[in-house]
Amino acid sequence: MLLLMLSAVMASWAAPNLNPGAKGVWANATSELVQTDSVLVYFTRNDSLDTKSATLIIPSRDVNRTTVFTPDTILMIDGEPLDVDANGKSITVNGVPMYLIETVNVVEPYKLMEASSFNIADCLQQWQLGTRVVMLDGDYCHVMIDTNNNSFMYMISPGMSYIRAASLRHTNQGSVFLQNIRMMKNMNTGEYTHYSAPNNYVLLNNLPVIDASKFNPNACTFSNEGIYWSFVSSEPRRIILNGCGEEYIYEPATDSDDIFEWIEYVPQSALPLQ
Numbered sequence: 001m002l003l004l005m006l007s008a009v010m011a012s013w014a015a016p017n018l019n020p021g022a023k024g025v026w027a028n029a030t031s032e033l034v035q036t037d038s039v040l041v042y043f044t045r046n047d048s049l050d051t052k053s054a055t056l057i058i059p060s061r062d063v064n065r066t067t068v069f070t071p072d073t074i075l076m077i078d079g080e081p082l083d084v085d086a087n088g089k090s091i092t093v094n095g096v097p098m099y100l101i102e103t104v105n106v107v108e109p110y111k112l113m114e115a116s117s118f119n120i121a122d123c124l125q126q127w128q129l130g131t132r133v134v135m136l137d138g139d140y141c142h143v144m145i146d147t148n149n150n151s152f153m154y155m156i157s158p159g160m161s162y163i164r165a166a167s168l169r170h171t172n173q174g175s176v177f178l179q180n181i182r183m184m185k186n187m188n189t190g191e192y193t194h195y196s197a198p199n200n201y202v203l204l205n206n207l208p209v210i211d212a213s214k215f216n217p218n219a220c221t222f223s224n225e226g227i228y229w230s231f232v233s234s235e236p237r238r239i240i241l242n243g244c245g246e247e248y249i250y251e252p253a254t255d256s257d258d259i260f261e262w263i264e265y266v267p268q269s270a271l272p273l274q
Contacts, residue, residue, distance in 0.1 A: 015057045015064035021086025026098040027201040037106040052194040054163045069183045069194035105264040112252035114236040121170040131261035161185040173215040178226030220244040
């Protein structure tokens with residue numbers, strides 16, 4: 001039986017300041033880090049101990065916490081020490097080099113485009129950009145960071161722990177979602193996963209080619225390239241994709257949406273389709 005162990009039940013601890021030179025998405029074989037102006041998430045694994053861990057730091061909220069997944073236990077503890085040093089196209093975390101995957105620029109709020117039959121990919125990308133932080137009762141959190149090419153989640157709730165890093169690519173036929181790090185405990189379904197790709201840096205620099213024939217408007221498609229979420233329909237301010245077991249509805253942010261940070265929109269390069 002899986003045992004969920006809590007230390008202080010996800011209390012918040014004083015967080016260190018972030019190194020501005022480490023802003024961006026970084027990776028090496030065993031780790032990945034994303035940092036904006038205000039939030040840092042660091043994913044890593046220890047193969048000898050068969051553990052995966054993720055550290056969340058939000059200085060403005062005094063959040064500094066680490067979640068550790070072992071084969072049968074989740075540990076939620078005070079944030080593990082991170083010594084981050086920046087040097088141009090690389091950083092070191094506790095003395096271990098990591099290399100730039102993607103730049104991230106935080107900007108002022110901007111006008112979002114409306115969807116047409118010609119710009120579905122652009123809207124899917126732009127509408128999801130940003131950092132979103134929801135702290136629940138001081139004990140739990142839901143943090144999302146969506147950059148132009150990647151998507152990160154750090155969610156701890158009473159019924160689920162879900163922490164992940166993924167490549168997220170968009171076409172006019174839909175999106176392809178490829179998780180390279182997944183730490184999941186779902187109390188409702190019983191799922192327990194602590195997975196990371198064999199080499200995060202190599203994967204993120206050599207993403208598999210998208211196969212357009214796998215977009216199916218009636219179902220999501222699981223493949224080595226990722227999960228294909230297929231285009232169903234659109235309106236100027238709404239796009240519907242066929243997700244896994246449900247429809248995924250995307251809409252541009254409004255003034256009432258709680259976007260913690262706006263991230264500059266940089267169109268994804270044209271993707272080769274088979």
